Amino acid sequence: MLTTDSVRTRHIGEATAQDIADQWNSVYPAMREILDTVIAAQCGAQHPTADVPALDKLRRELGQLDRGEFTSCTRSTGEFSVYSALVRVQEVLNVTSVGAPEKGSIYRLAGTLADVDADLTAQWRAEREPGVPAEAVDPGDRDRADSELEHAERGTR
Template identity: 40%
Template sequence: MTTIDAIRSNPLIDEAAAERIATLWNAAYPGMRELLTTVIDGQRSYLNEHPDSSVRAEIKRHEETRLALGQLDRGTYRGCTRSPGMFDTWGALSAIKRLPMPTGSKHGGNVYRLAAELSDIEAARAAALAANA
């Protein structure tokens, strides 16, 4: 579970946004992790039965997404090798977009609410940058 302080490690996120993100993240993260673990386990089982399958790339992508989500949860995510570890709204939104969200998933609502909040934050940031350009 992430904390407001972990999210505030990103200097571009104010206290109010950090509180909203922390609440939404803590509601969505366990479900996202569970979903990815279930999908990865299922794909590994399929790969064991069908070794010539092309699911290896999907497994790797899902494992990388799960790793990124864990780093975001801990506030240690690094968008690039030179950036400090922190919670990153763009990185979180990108990881969420890579989730395999089956229709009717019991975790969908929490994930979509989090994605909407992150998307709104990124849109506001882009508008502010455009206004200052």
């Protein structure tokens, strides 16, 4: 069971951590059941349509996230990661049937994680790039921008 303490960091406050933990704890059993069902069906299928080892790894990683023990690399300490949780939840959504009653709750969790991840990314940029707006800048017309870059590189403007 995911706790607020597992989610809270210096960048994620108590209220946000509690919201993530509450949503996660309400939907994690359903995600686990979905994966169990899909894995069992794929193992029994004559011609599997999904990568069973990848689904098994996903199930294991969701369990690690649930316990606050997920490691994104061999050197990191076990913890809950908003970005890693978002990626795994999206992967669960990819194998969830359209009519699954839990799908809306899983999407809501994904939305919350995506919003928090976007906020964390903006905070990270603001800390590392002072004076640069934390908001993503609209790139505008990419073709025009490429053209202007080419002119600048050639010195024709």
